[in-house]
Amino acid sequence: MEIAVVSTGHTKFGNASADIGDLMLSACKQALDGVGAEISIVDVIYIANFSSGFCGQCHLPAVLASKLGVNKEITRIESACAAGGLALKEAVLAILSGLYKTALVVGVEKMSETPIEETTGILARAAEKTEIRHGTIFPALYALMAQRHFHDYGTTEEHLAKIAVKNHKNALNNPVAQFKKEITVEDVLNSRVIASPLKLFDCSPVSDGAAAVLLCNEEVASQFTDLPVYIMGIGHDSDRIGLFERENITTMPAVTHAAQKAFKMCNLNPRDIDVAEIHDCFTIAEIIEMEDLGFCAKGLGKEMIDEGRTEINGDITINPSGGLKAKGHPIGATGISQVVEIVKQLRCECGARQVANAETGLCCNVGGSGATAVVSIFSRRYK
Amino acid sequence: MTWVLISYSEIKMPLPPYCSEYIIGIVENEAAQRCMVQIDQKYVKELSVGTSGEIKCVDGPAGEINRFVPDLSKIK
Numbered sequence: 357m358e359i360a361v362v363s364t365g366h367t368k369f370g371n372a373s374a375d376i377g378d379l380m381l382s383a384c385k386q387a388l389d390g391v392g393a394e395i396s397i398v399d400v401i402y403i404a405n406f407s408s409g410f411c412g413q414c415h416l417p418a419v420l421a422s423k424l425g426v427n428k429e430i431t432r433i434e435s436a437c438a439a440g441g442l443a444l445k446e447a448v449l450a451i452l453s454g455l456y457k458t459a460l461v462v463g464v465e466k467m468s469e470t471p472i473e474e475t476t477g478i479l480a481r482a483a484e485k486t487e488i489r490h491g492t493i494f495p496a497l498y499a500l501m502a503q504r505h506f507h508d509y510g511t512t513e514e515h516l517a518k519i520a521v522k523n524h525k526n527a528l529n530n531p532v533a534q535f536k537k538e539i540t541v542e543d544v545l546n547s548r549v550i551a552s553p554l555k556l557f558d559c560s561p562v563s564d565g566a567a568a569v570l571l572c573n574e575e576v577a578s579q580f581t582d583l584p585v586y587i588m589g590i591g592h593d594s595d596r597i598g599l600f601e602r603e604n605i606t607t608m609p610a611v612t613h614a615a616q617k618a619f620k621m622c623n624l625n626p627r628d629i630d631v632a633e634i635h636d637c638f639t640i641a642e643i644i645e646m647e648d649l650g651f652c653a654k655g656l657g658k659e660m661i662d663e664g665r666t667e668i669n670g671d672i673t674i675n676p677s678g679g680l681k682a683k684g685h686p687i688g689a690t691g692i693s694q695v696v697e698i699v700k701q702l703r704c705e706c707g708a709r710q711v712a713n714a715e716t717g718l719c720c721n722v723g724g725s726g727a728t729a730v731v732s733i734f735s736r737r738y739k
Numbered sequence: 740m741t742w743v744l745i746s747y748s749e750i751k752m753p754l755p756p757y758c759s760e761y762i763i764g765i766v767e768n769e770a771a772q773r774c775m776v777q778i779d780q781k782y783v784k785e786l787s788v789g790t791s792g793e794i795k796c797v798d799g800p801a802g803e804i805n806r807f808v809p810d811l812s813k814i815k
């Protein structure tokens with residue numbers, strides 16, 4: 357695939373005073389300014405966003421057009437927490453169609469001004485109706501997966517806690533991360549239960565933020581940068597929305613299918629990946645996705661964690677940014693934020709959290725309880 | 740019909756209109772049909788993956804829900 361990311365933008369995740377339009381504008385301007393480009397060079401824009409319910413603002417394409425002061429083709433993409441990955445895929449398809457040479461993809465969510473009970477309710481709308489009627493919240497859906505994973509494979513609360521500890525440690529060196537606090541396994545295990553066996557420190561936070569990437573076809577990319585990062589493969593899959601509708605709740609078939617498509621597209625396999633940003637909305641999700649992506653066999657994620665093989669410069673570095681858990685999780689921005697981190701890693705721009713000699717990276721962006729997945733693979737070398 | 744608990748979670752942060760803690764679960768019957776259930780919190784210490792029981796339809800605050808009642812005679 358002859359498409360490259362040539363520049364990125366990222367606001368600090370956390371509680372932002374800026375409104376949703378200004379968050380988008382800030383990320384877009386960073387991406388353009390990074391290569392000295394004007395908005396006029398952008399052919400098409402995609403916005404990834406989950407819900408207008410948080411900040412009361414619909415019609416985001418027009419909001420962004422106003423902020424940028426332009427008339428452009430701008431489209432909003434929604435697929436729960438996988439909105440970012442899906443927006444990236446749509447931008448890739450747009451460029452591959454030959455109709456466009458450049459695309460700007462921006463993900464955004466403004467959540468912090470909404471009371472937490474209301475936020476929980478808005479997030480629950482991405483679940484199946486029966487689940488909602490039974491009072492299921494998203495932590496509980498992932499808790500159901502965790503409980504069964506514990507039963508089937510011997511994974512424990514300590515394994516999940518080690519993931520939270522690793523991701524908080526990584527976030528210490530990420531200037532855009534929401535949390536800059538080292539935590540211990542005991543801190544996680546002693547934090548309050550949200551939905552057993554998941555505790556507060558197993559959960560990603562409520563966040564505001566935006567992230568943007570500027571994509572170009574290969575012909576245009578060389579005009580902007582000597583450090584393009586190529587999109588080698590991208591796979592997408594949708595599954596049944598209800599967790600109870602799936603045959604096995606310790607796996608996310610959409611992740612497996614999306615990964616298979618992405619790997620096949622570039623003739624690579626999981627062993628080729630040096631660094632990955634995967635969707636740790638809850639700590640159990642990181643283990644399940646590691647297994648479903650093929651980084652280890654089913655049930656062996658816990659051993660990779662115990663042996664430190666997913667830490668920075670381990671066998672495969674997972675979530676050097678701090679992940680959703682510690683970098684933050686502004687829903688619509690997350691999938692693009694993952695891409696920003698991988699691009700920076702492959703360009704050796706990550707300072708103290710840099711993965712040595714990283715050449716190939718992967719993003720896994722998941723929606724709902726695994727019903728939507730987008731897996732994308734990047735390289736600084738074009739094959 | 741007997742249903743078996745596939746997984747469960749005790750929710751300590753109830754989703755409105757619920758206002759007190761409860762347990763949710765996924766159960767499966769002999770025909771491999773699955774459904775969501777709620778379970779009374781008084782059973783929390785009796786539950787484990789594989790616990791069997793019955794389900795009853797009851798009115799919940801947001802509409803009809805399945806209530807799982809574990810068969811205590813089969814729990815050691």
